[in-house]
Amino acid sequence: MRYMFTYDMMETVRNTNEWMGASARAIASYPMWGLVPHPMFKVMSAWGRVTERSFARMVIKPDWGIRTVVGTDGRDHLVERTVEVARPFGDLVRFNVRGRPEKSRRILLCAPMSGHYSTLLRSTLASLLPDAEVWITDWHNARDIPVSAGKFDIEDYTLYLMDFIRHMGPDTHVVAVCQPVPLALAATAYLAELEPAAQPRTLTLIGGPVDPDAAPTEVTDFGRRVTMGQLEHLALQRVGFKYAGAGRMVYPGLAQLSSFISMNAERHGKAFADKITAEAKGEGSERDKHNRFYDEYLSVMDMTAEFYMSTVLRIFKSREIARNDFVVAGHKVDFATITDCAVKIVEGAKDDISAPGQCAAALGLLTSLPDTKKAHHVEPGAGHYGIFAGRSWRDNIRPLVLQFIDENAGPGRPASGEADPSHIRLASSSGG
Template structure:
């Protein structure tokens, strides 16, 4: 009923939202003699804030059509490499001729990197800055998870096991020598996928995995979200967080953790900060500070755009990752088979944490090294970035200048080690 009530409320305020948008344009019109007065600017700003707070935010565009390699602008096209019901594998395909001009025709191919975006409320475009920094030196792919309310019931269920299957399939599709990088929530799933592929001696297993701000073991330095997940029994989440998608969505009757419920959780964690941000936005509009107002709009266009997750994926993640700690306990099962991180012997492992991360505390990602006991030290790297929080681990100036270069160096090192092993294997045969 809550989902239906939310849709009805959104429809009910639509006339006021439309009127507010028209009113803001009226007060800003160059034909309005009061447009540049304090009253005119204040009225336009107030109506603009109201319209933005009340509107629904669609899935953002990537806004990436080129990258710069060695000073040369290289056009790129975003293509669908694989399309599944619950996820599309996107490929940021750089123009081959421009890339050859920038790097030289005899240059070695750039490493292939799969960026595993979190399925935790926001769209993959939240990692726009992550992708942008990787593009000059890497052949980049990313998981673009679907909004569950748009996936019909005929597509079946989607849980954490299916998530892992998708990652294995994507890594195989990209091909040998792939490097995989999980940002936040998908860390346990990527580690599990690598372990399954390693145990099977899959020839297409990744050359390296990089886990960034990931909840591998949330018992270490537990944060407020970790504690909330522990304090409440699983049935509380089932009763209070799961709702049925109403018509006319394609996913009608599917049970989901709705995006608007997630958004309320996001906003309530730092409510004062968001209220102050919108007040500052109002002041920027009144003062005519267009740059600051644009930054606010760009941030909230992304932050307030959310998607629904399937009930089974959300509940299984809460149980396995945040309550039972199945992976660090050695009890995590994938389709009835125990996942063995200790089976990984030749896949590079890098972990990245933010010193001030209030989502995944210090040590939670590092725990992966304790689980992967068979990886030689030469193929392991742990890095803690000073003075950044969760978002700064994968976006912003510190990511671009300090974290990303280390990730790139690690991937190239792991690729060289993998090549050496292949050469030795070929020589032995």
């Protein structure tokens, strides 16, 4: 499978399905079929519209779509997106709410690099913006990164996080979701040892695999069953000629999407059947629940081969984080060096990707951190996505995270999320 022609073949299949959907939609939508009152044409047109849109979304990065935030003054404030730190494989992006006093909460949202774009955390980010200044890690699609940019594995990911935290300063509150949880923990420990003044105030870890063996799931079972040789042979491909990263070895986003869908094939099949039926009846809409979800879910990105393989080997198979044996740039990270940064764990009781216990294992590694700086919350009835993007996040988890941030904001920091007056004056005098 490790060839450019297999990558191009997969893209050809996707492109062909998109074309078939467009053709079916166009043919079945001709006005002349109005003379033949047969429901087949409406079903054919509906199938075509859904198919075309679905396969087209797979190669398009979704828009953030966060344009305004309502302030405490009741007015809509424009949101400006700015790249503050640019790197070949990912940027540190700030969402700056214009025209309001700066909030004292400074949150770095660590997005996963697991097949979807960072826009997967759009609703999470949007929910935090009214009460905090928010930055996010915006990872790039590996197919668009030239081979000359070099490698990118989990050590590089950790170093990127360290650079981003340094840039934001010591009043940073890090919130890591899913895949980056163990690496955000490692970045914090590395900073705590080498640059204690640069470590974040708090670290909130949401549903990530710190110790995959703590609670086995289908994901961890797969990691144990498949050998690294099998994985390299079956999963990796070289980017085809169409993209700037031609020749780079990657784990394709389309392959990851196939595995995502196969885990809940019956549910996805029913969702698309229901959507086609709704479209045929004239009950569909551009921004209905189905389109909002699948426009994001189907938009996938490639991961570098070294990042994917090192994640499987070092996080899942060797359990280097769980064993406190993780090495970054030749330096062994020791989680016992974390003594000041408060850590909160959030898990979903029905999480079938990172089951309860996998993320909580982080607390056992923090042997030098006082219990008063540790917190653990298991959300009843919540699945994996619900703990950062659903009702459970909005109604229960988000308030708990903000409360935890305020309780550990440091001496002299306001608990309401508003910046102190001297900071506002400083920001105003500098044009911020």
